[in-house]
Amino acid sequence: MTTQPRADAIVVGAGIVGAACARALAREGMLVTVVESQFVGGGTTAAGMGHLVVMDDSPSQLALTALSVELWRDLRPSLGASVEFDPCGTLWIAEDASQLDAAREKARAYHAHGIACEIIGPSRLAELEPNLRGGLAGALLVREDAVIYPTSAARWLLDDARAHGATVRESCTVDEISDRAVRIGHEVLEADVIVNAAGPGSVHLTPGLPIVPRKGHLAITDRAPGFCRHQLVELGYLASAHVMTNESVAFNVQPRRTGQILIGSSRELVEWDASINRDVLRQMLDRAVQYMPALSRVPVLRTWTGFRPATPDKLPLIGRWGTIAGLFIAAGHEGLGITTSLGTARLIADLVAGRRPPIDATAFAPARVLTPSVVSH
Amino acid sequence: MTPSDAELVSADVLVVGAGPAGIAAAATIAESGRRVVLVDQSPTVGGQIWRHRHGSTPPAAARRWIARLQRSGTEVRCETTVVDLYASAESGLFSAVVERGTSAAVIHAPCVVLATGARERFLPFRGWTLPGVIGVGGAQALLKSGMSFAGKRVVIAGSGPLLLPVAAALVEDGARVQLVAEQADGRAVARFALGLWRRPATLAQAARYRAGFLGAPYRVGQWVTAARGAERLEEVTITDGRRERVLPCDTLCSAYGLVPNIQLARLLGCRVANGAAVVDARQETSVARVYAVGEASGIGGVELALVEGQIGALCAIGRDGEARRLHSDRASLAAIAAAMEQTFAPREELRAIATPDTIVCRCEDVTMGAIRAEWTMRQAKLYTRAGMGPCQGRVCGTALEFLHGWHADTGRTPAEPALVSTILADRSGSARPATPQGSAAHD
Amino acid sequence: MSSPALVAIVVDGRELRVPAGTTVAAALLSAGIDTFRRSVTGEIRAPLCGMGVCYECRLTIDGVSHRRACLVLAVDGLSVSTTPAGAA
Numbered sequence: 001m002t003t004q005p006r007a008d009a010i011v012v013g014a015g016i017v018g019a020a021c022a023r024a025l026a027r028e029g030m031l032v033t034v035v036e037s038q039f040v041g042g043g044t045t046a047a048g049m050g051h052l053v054v055m056d057d058s059p060s061q062l063a064l065t066a067l068s069v070e071l072w073r074d075l076r077p078s079l080g081a082s083v084e085f086d087p088c089g090t091l092w093i094a095e096d097a098s099q100l101d102a103a104r105e106k107a108r109a110y111h112a113h114g115i116a117c118e119i120i121g122p123s124r125l126a127e128l129e130p131n132l133r134g135g136l137a138g139a140l141l142v143r144e145d146a147v148i149y150p151t152s153a154a155r156w157l158l159d160d161a162r163a164h165g166a167t168v169r170e171s172c173t174v175d176e177i178s179d180r181a182v183r184i185g186h187e188v189l190e191a192d193v194i195v196n197a198a199g200p201g202s203v204h205l206t207p208g209l210p211i212v213p214r215k216g217h218l219a220i221t222d223r224a225p226g227f228c229r230h231q232l233v234e235l236g237y238l239a240s241a242h243v244m245t246n247e248s249v250a251f252n253v254q255p256r257r258t259g260q261i262l263i264g265s266s267r268e269l270v271e272w273d274a275s276i277n278r279d280v281l282r283q284m285l286d287r288a289v290q291y292m293p294a295l296s297r298v299p300v301l302r303t304w305t306g307f308r309p310a311t312p313d314k315l316p317l318i319g320r321w322g323t324i325a326g327l328f329i330a331a332g333h334e335g336l337g338i339t340t341s342l343g344t345a346r347l348i349a350d351l352v353a354g355r356r357p358p359i360d361a362t363a364f365a366p367a368r369v370l371t372p373s374v375v376s377h
Numbered sequence: 378m379t380p381s382d383a384e385l386v387s388a389d390v391l392v393v394g395a396g397p398a399g400i401a402a403a404a405t406i407a408e409s410g411r412r413v414v415l416v417d418q419s420p421t422v423g424g425q426i427w428r429h430r431h432g433s434t435p436p437a438a439a440r441r442w443i444a445r446l447q448r449s450g451t452e453v454r455c456e457t458t459v460v461d462l463y464a465s466a467e468s469g470l471f472s473a474v475v476e477r478g479t480s481a482a483v484i485h486a487p488c489v490v491l492a493t494g495a496r497e498r499f500l501p502f503r504g505w506t507l508p509g510v511i512g513v514g515g516a517q518a519l520l521k522s523g524m525s526f527a528g529k530r531v532v533i534a535g536s537g538p539l540l541l542p543v544a545a546a547l548v549e550d551g552a553r554v555q556l557v558a559e560q561a562d563g564r565a566v567a568r569f570a571l572g573l574w575r576r577p578a579t580l581a582q583a584a585r586y587r588a589g590f591l592g593a594p595y596r597v598g599q600w601v602t603a604a605r606g607a608e609r610l611e612e613v614t615i616t617d618g619r620r621e622r623v624l625p626c627d628t629l630c631s632a633y634g635l636v637p638n639i640q641l642a643r644l645l646g647c648r649v650a651n652g653a654a655v656v657d658a659r660q661e662t663s664v665a666r667v668y669a670v671g672e673a674s675g676i677g678g679v680e681l682a683l684v685e686g687q688i689g690a691l692c693a694i695g696r697d698g699e700a701r702r703l704h705s706d707r708a709s710l711a712a713i714a715a716a717m718e719q720t721f722a723p724r725e726e727l728r729a730i731a732t733p734d735t736i737v738c739r740c741e742d743v744t745m746g747a748i749r750a751e752w753t754m755r756q757a758k759l760y761t762r763a764g765m766g767p768c769q770g771r772v773c774g775t776a777l778e779f780l781h782g783w784h785a786d787t788g789r790t791p792a793e794p795a796l797v798s799t800i801l802a803d804r805s806g807s808a809r810p811a812t813p814q815g816s817a818a819h820d
Numbered sequence: 821m822s823s824p825a826l827v828a829i830v831v832d833g834r835e836l837r838v839p840a841g842t843t844v845a846a847a848l849l850s851a852g853i854d855t856f857r858r859s860v861t862g863e864i865r866a867p868l869c870g871m872g873v874c875y876e877c878r879l880t881i882d883g884v885s886h887r888r889a890c891l892v893l894a895v896d897g898l899s900v901s902t903t904p905a906g907a908a
Contacts (some may be wrong), residue, residue, distance in 0.1 A: 039753075151760065155760070221797075222767055222886050258860075276790055278461075282800060286801060289797060289798075289801065296797050297796060297797070298797055299767070299794040299796055299886050300794065301765070301767055301769065301791075301794050302765065303789055303791070304789065419872070420891065420893045425871060431840060431841025432839070432841070456891065478884070479884060496873045499869075506859070506863055508854035508855070508865065508866035510868065511867060511869075512869050514870070514871065515867070515868060516870070517870075518869075518870030518890065519846055519849065522845070522870070522890065523841060523843060523846035523850065524849045524850050525850040609864075736863075740860075741860055742859050742863070767878070767886070771873050771874070772868070772873065772874050794875075
């Protein structure tokens, strides 16, 4: 029924991961079609904080985030102003001596990977961030981390993909992925490569993906320029982000280019309930005020929620999905989708081309989750 | 402020908005002995239409009702903004988180009356962001809150009967009104006026207003297309669709009708239709024990607001029989309101007066050209930030609904910008208010 | 009817006397002060809606920023700054 040339690759999902994959594949010379059920950058991507961050929860995560942050830095000169790339850096805040020890551990891991960072003491911390409360033990400063505006970044990446011949179809829902094909209603699109980059919804298209929606709340304030200058995250965040229990909050605050302050973060497993949970919102704001008392007097303009696609081993699924011909998965990035979109795209492009990726992709192989019961379907 | 400083208030009924509808509702309910808390974000009661300049006399109806309110025992809280309103599944109570300056309180009540009134519909045109460009109701509000218009050269260009009293009031204050321009066609306006033959008092009132600005021309079928000036307004361009002319002025009062304030209704999950809260014959919304009266349930003017406020109040306290006596008044006033909406609806040409570099979102300085008509409101927000500022889309969102036929985005808390401390002040989960004494509305 | 008492407020260091019952927004406008704030792209802005909806009249009042001047009554000693605290 379609009179267009058959695509070489179909990317399902125009969030930041799909956009990055589409761009990477288009730049490989492939004819790419992106299919998005709503509009570009409107899903989890729109809810995200846009923090480009190196995280060392595991060696694989460190490798992927470090690669990605470097790719974002390389891309920075080309990015449009709307992407609002801000190289503000991250300060991992230590409340006490034991957290400062944890920060030093982190610093060692980062240094070993060539990531520039330094431990700073309480007085330097107070100089850098005067609105942080007194009595903190110090922080780990990671200068090369940055912040972007996720939806604009997704759009920019897709514009680049379009410039390399890609087509983007919005308001277009994929009902089924099968061997080298996707079905949209009665329409069937064929391609040798299909990439499932549909975020938390990727499980609907590829049953068996161990991805669950992990809800997060955010709040943004009115303009208070200079209130904070770095992305500020408590070291306790690491404990929160990587425990799959219900309901946790962590101090995580970001200065936006507009001068507004973006306040996160929370994690809950409540299926797909996108409504604001006022208790969780309050806990999150409470935590923020504990670290930055002056936040108390700043007006909040909006609150919203988003669903992070979470996997049990906290690593994304990047690579072939063996049971469906031509299918690659690029999903399950939890709270690191914005950062690792570029690294993911790089891996996908390499895996599709049969090249050796710049980092070991084994840990991300979707095949790792295949149990005998799944395979038999 | 620590959470323990937050005030907890218990009421039988919370009335939001102290315009005519809210005053009528609160007074009626409080007179029955129930505990009523009435909140309004303005410094005084009266809403927009009953505002009066300090030292001047409000209209007789306002005096009567405000006196009645004061006698009724209603607890009136002015300068108080409702930033959040929700139902607690466990307690069956509604909780309103309110902010006053930097203080916060939480008001719990089993019943809520939304009398949140209306705001003006602003449509963008070149130069509308210049100082000196205000609304029509905006001019009235500023005049009544003490602004002097003496000596100012004023052009009023907008829509609806509100143009008349505002023009008269400005002239009385010493303004030099150059022109009052009604965008609706002359034939439509004449038809509407004729349709008021059953209400000679209304026609007489209109004539009195017109007499109040006799020195200035009142023209129909004309609208403003541009405002110009270096740092503030200096002149406007008016068109009748064929010819344009330029009028020097320093004040332009321009707005195109009223739209209901339904943010709180939306937040509670009330059904809305045609931009208003949907109510039944008892003025109850689709959410049990939440009533909507006055402009919030549909634009209709002062008299209708008073009638609806009373109907909703009487039904809220179980006096449906008495409420029914007001039904025919409501029906005839609603019919006039419907005719008014139709007559004065903004004309097609108003969709085309903005240019691509005209700002449509004033909070974020987003231009018309940055927004594509085929987007949704949500897309425009995410792609351009339009609607993401402190006014939460009350100005640009309303304009975009008209300009591009969009639907409003869903509302979330906070309903108005709220201090972090205010949001934290609500500890309802852990601290419950004491049960009020002798309150029949509680089980 | 006797004229209402006057109250004195300080706006950007300058004293303004206005009748009691006047809002801060009305006070500034009556005194010919047109610049309430600067928009994101630097435009001068003044009140539009007069009733707390548009947020164009935001000022710092008694040290608290982002307050809608059209909703605040001028009272003796009130201090007003037309440069919102810390805004760009």
